[in-house]
Amino acid sequence: MITSKQRSYLRSLANTIQPIFQIGKGGIEEAFLKQVDSALEARELIKIKVLNNSGLTSREASDIICNELNCEGIQSIGSKLVIYKRSKKKPKIKLP
Numbered sequence: 001m002i003t004s005k006q007r008s009y010l011r012s013l014a015n016t017i018q019p020i021f022q023i024g025k026g027g028i029e030e031a032f033l034k035q036v037d038s039a040l041e042a043r044e045l046i047k048i049k050v051l052n053n054s055g056l057t058s059r060e061a062s063d064i065i066c067n068e069l070n071c072e073g074i075q076s077i078g079s080k081l082v083i084y085k086r087s088k089k090k091p092k093i094k095l096p
Contacts, residue, residue: 001072002072002084002095005096006095006096007072007074009095009096010045010074010082010084010093010095011074011075011082013045013093014045014047014074014075014082017045017046017047018047019047019048019049019080020039020043020046020047020048021035021036021039021046021048021049022048022049022050022051023048023049023050023051023054023056023061024051024053024054025051025053025054025055026054027054027055027056028056028061028064028065028068033065033068033069036048036065036069036083037069037085040069040071040083040084040085040087041085041087041088041089042087043092044084044085044086044087044091044092044093045074045082045083045084045093046082046083047080047081047082048061048065048080048081048082048083049079049080050079050080050081051079052079057076058076058077058078058079058080058081059076059081061081062076062081062083065081065083066083069083069085070085071083071084071085072084072085
């Protein structure tokens with residue numbers, strides 16, 4: 001669990017990054033989760049866009065992904081969500 005100060009810091013880092021994944025009509029499948037997990041291991045902080053035809057809100061998608069991958073939902077605004085998971089091998093982001 002991260003504190004509100006750490007969450008705020010991660011939100012500020014996420015402002016400049018672009019979404020690297022999209023959730024479409026296929027929804028959230030096992031292959032998608034594996035790709036997100038490997039991206040989290042490499043980057044620690046990623047942004048995902050939820051398309052209208054997915055049938056999910058960004059909050060619902062964030063909750064599903066975070067439950068499956070044991071990561072932290074940082075932000076969910078409009079159709080975008082930001083998630084964070086500390087890298088096991090080489091942590092890059094130093095939390096305050």
